[in-house]
Amino acid sequence: MSFTLLVLLIAYQTRWVYPEIHAYFSQAGNLTGQQLATRSRDYLQESLDLLLLDPLDAGNRQRAHFQMELAYSLFDIGLYRNEYSCTQPSLAALDELKVKLRSGESVLVGDLRNSLLGPIRCLTEIEMHQLDRRSSVTSAFVEDTRRHQGQVLFGSVVIFALGLVFWWMHERHRRSAERATRESLEWMTRALSDPLTGAGNRSALHQDVLACEGQPMGLILIDIDFFKQYNDSLGHPDGDKLLRNLAELIDETLGGQARLYRMGGDEFAALFDCADDGVLTGYCERLVAGLREAALHHPDHPSAATVTLSVGAARFIAGQAGFDAGYAAADQALYRVKAGGRNGWQVAQVKVVSSSDLNLEES
Numbered sequence: 498m499s500f501t502l503l504v505l506l507i508a509y510q511t512r513w514v515y516p517e518i519h520a521y522f523s524q525a526g527n528l529t530g531q532q533l534a535t536r537s538r539d540y541l542q543e544s545l546d547l548l549l550l551d552p553l554d555a556g557n558r559q560r561a562h563f564q565m566e567l568a569y570s571l572f573d574i575g576l577y578r579n580e581y582s583c584t585q586p587s588l589a590a591l592d593e594l595k596v597k598l599r600s601g602e603s604v605l606v607g608d609l610r611n612s613l614l615g616p617i618r619c620l621t622e623i624e625m626h627q628l629d630r631r632s633s634v635t636s637a638f639v640e641d642t643r644r645h646q647g648q649v650l651f652g653s654v655v656i657f658a659l660g661l662v663f664w665w666m667h668e669r670h671r672r673s674a675e676r677a678t679r680e681s682l683e684w685m686t687r688a689l690s691d692p693l694t695g696a697g698n699r700s701a702l703h704q705d706v707l708a709c710e711g712q713p714m715g716l717i718l719i720d721i722d723f724f725k726q727y728n729d730s731l732g733h734p735d736g737d738k739l740l741r742n743l744a745e746l747i748d749e750t751l752g753g754q755a756r757l758y759r760m761g762g763d764e765f766a767a768l769f770d771c772a773d774d775g776v777l778t779g780y781c782e783r784l785v786a787g788l789r790e791a792a793l794h795h796p797d798h799p800s801a802a803t804v805t806l807s808v809g810a811a812r813f814i815a816g817q818a819g820f821d822a823g824y825a826a827a828d829q830a831l832y833r834v835k836a837g838g839r840n841g842w843q844v845a846q847v848k849v850v851s852s853s854d855l856n857l858e859e860s
């Protein structure tokens with residue numbers, strides 16, 4: 498936009514200002530009219546000087562005649578004849594004098610004054626008038642140039658200001674778009690995460706599985722044993738603290754390679770790329786070992802002094818059907834651990850050739 502305005506300003510300058518400048522300089526009459534009159538007057542002055550020196554001397558008369566011819570040719574132009582009334586009588590007086598000089602007729606000093614001083618006065622008048630005209634043309638040109646410069650300066654300032662305004666509007670728009678994107682990202686993150694532990698929620702797990710469509714994945718379901726008793730004995734705030742600590746512990750234990758989710762209550766899930774059962778077994782063992790090492794005190798555990806977990810795991814091919822089957826298998830494995838007295842882990846064997854032929858087998 499600013500660029501367009503700048504181009505228009507330049508076009509205006511080229512179209513309107515420069516032709517005006519040319520027009521001023523092409524007024525040859527105004528600019529040279531004074532010079533012709535000056536030169537013509539000089540020739541007449543020389544002619545007068547020669548004749549006053551000795552009006553009878555043939556050489557003087559001849560040279561004076563020559564000077565008069567020169568003066569005459571510069572004096573006898575349309576501009577002077579049309580605009581200055583003294584021109585015609587002056588040319589006539591010069592014609593008369595030239596005839597006298599050519600014919601050898603005697604020329605009186607009084608005649609000289611009438612014949613030459615008149616034209617000299619006329620030329621002086623023309624000279625003065627042309628000078629005035631030239632200076633008025635020049636000052637009009639200077640004034641117009643100043644006005645145009647003012648217009649260009651004003652235009653440039655306006656264009657600069659418009660540029661600033663457009664930049665500011667663009668910047669404002671960009672910032673508000675950035676803020677909206679950031680807010681919607683934050684909102685989406687909040688919508689997909691558990692506010693207590695910061696882990697993902699059930700929707701996030703679902704979304705992540707679908708994003709890995711077709712890949713072999715591992716799923717571990719983790720449930721705290723006797724968490725109700727923990728809460729009852731230490732209170733819910735401590736129960737919350739345990740949930741947060743466990744989320745961190747599981748994350749660290751799995752080496753940050755698994756994504757962690759809180760499925761609700763005291764149940765967590767871990768999801769990771771998993772090409773074979775060895776990886777799944779390895780993760781379960783690391784979990785149990787990590788928890789044992791942390792030795793988190795449980796004041797009301799019926800069979801242990803520390804917090805224990807029940808873990809069920811399964812492999813599956815990512816996708817809706819594969820996940821449903823894998824989740825059900827891991828959940829059943831977890832149930833079997835609970836039923837078997839808790840504090841342990843089990844891996845459900847699932848055929849993972851394709852999502853259609855997933856098949857549960859107990860490990």
Ligand SMILES: Nc1nc2c(ncn2[C@@H]2O[C@H](COP(=O)(O)OP(=O)(O)OP(=O)(O)O)[C@@H](O)[C@H]2O)c(=O)[nH]1
Binds near residue numbers: 720721724726732763
């Ligand atoms: N502190 C706290 N407790 C919660 C939260 N969500 C659920 N609970 C509690 O977790 C407990 C879950 O109880 P149960 O489902 O019986 O599980 P459990 O006591 O661990 O028993 P088992 O799993 O059979 O060993 C309940 O007492 C819930 O009140 C929470 O966000 N914070």
